[in-house]
Amino acid sequence: MSRRLMVSPELTRALAFQWGFARRRAPRAVDVPGGFAVFDDRYPGSHDDNKLILWDAGDPATVLRTADEVLAGCAHRLVHVDDDELGAALTPAFTAAGYQPAVNLVMAFRGDPPVGEPAAEHLDLETLLPVLRRHWRESLPDAPDRTVEQLARRVETRLRGADLVGFRGVRAPGGELAARADLYVHDGVAQIEDVYTAPRHRGQGHARALLRSLLAEAAGAELVFLVADAADWPREFYARHGFADLGRTHSFLRT
Incomplete structure (x- = not known):
């Protein structure tokens, strides 16, 4: 199931932005094949601060095993798959393993920037x-x-x-x-x-x-x-x- 991430240049930039943001804010990051995990032991209950991010992966059994191994110290398991085709292919295996799936839309602003708006x-x-x-x-x-x-x-x-x-x-x-x-x-x-x-x-x-x-x-x-x-x-x-x-x-x- 391994594949290269094939997306538009803008989506590539948006995803790279999120990966960099996650790494910079995390006290600890662990690289895994096709992705990385971030951890913050100060906030063990925070899903967003303790998660696995993947953009490429092997077969479903390997992905599930990686999640269990890498996130073993967490009370939860949160896995982001930043490739639509790969995420869709992995959904049945994750669902069968007791995970709740969700689909996220990355959206870019296409309009003209507002002018003269009151500052927040x-x-x-x-x-x-x-x-x-x-x-x-x-x-x-x-x-x-x-x-x-x-x-x-x-x-x-x-x-x-x-x-x-x-x-x-x-x-x-x-x-x-x-x-x-x-x-x-x-x-x-x-x-x-x-x-x-x-x-x-x-x-x-x-x-x-x-x-x-x-x-x-x-x-x-x-x-x-x-x-x-x-x-x-x-x-x-x-x-x-x-x-x-x-x-x-x-x-x-x-x-």
Whole structure:
């Protein structure tokens, strides 16, 4: 099943950006045939900080064995397969082994950068961390406090991932932070990541305002991209605002 990654130049740049970001933010990386794994022992419950990334692989049995061996110290197994054809071929084996599959869309901005948009607020960690704790507590009401704290504080590791790592937000009229997102810029490529609107502020245009502000800020980048769940509605929101599909990747999670 081994194959070369055959994708467009833009998708290649977007994937390479993500691989570099993952390596730079991780205290520890382990190379494996066709990919690598990243680890952060400070946040053992964080899937995004402890995962296996593959773009080429052997037969399904070998891939599953590699995941078990490399991620043996983790309570979870998260495997990203950044080749659509390979990920689709591996899905039956991962599913049979108890993994939940997901398909992700890598989307590039194709429109004209917005002009004259109000700048989003620059959020420092002191401002952002209480918001993240509250959002994770709302999402995981039964999770231990230690888990919520780890999920919030792992944002600190992102600061090492790119030349520019910015946390941005917009506020509701009452002053509460309504929507937030990350912006990463490195070597001419920009990624918009972790766009989130608090449930009580959804449907009021905050995400749109934030996205347009981020696009204006990233206007000088040669490529602006984001990753969306292929099965969830935000992909349609991004498409309405100028993003088009570059390609698909796959992820497999077992908890």
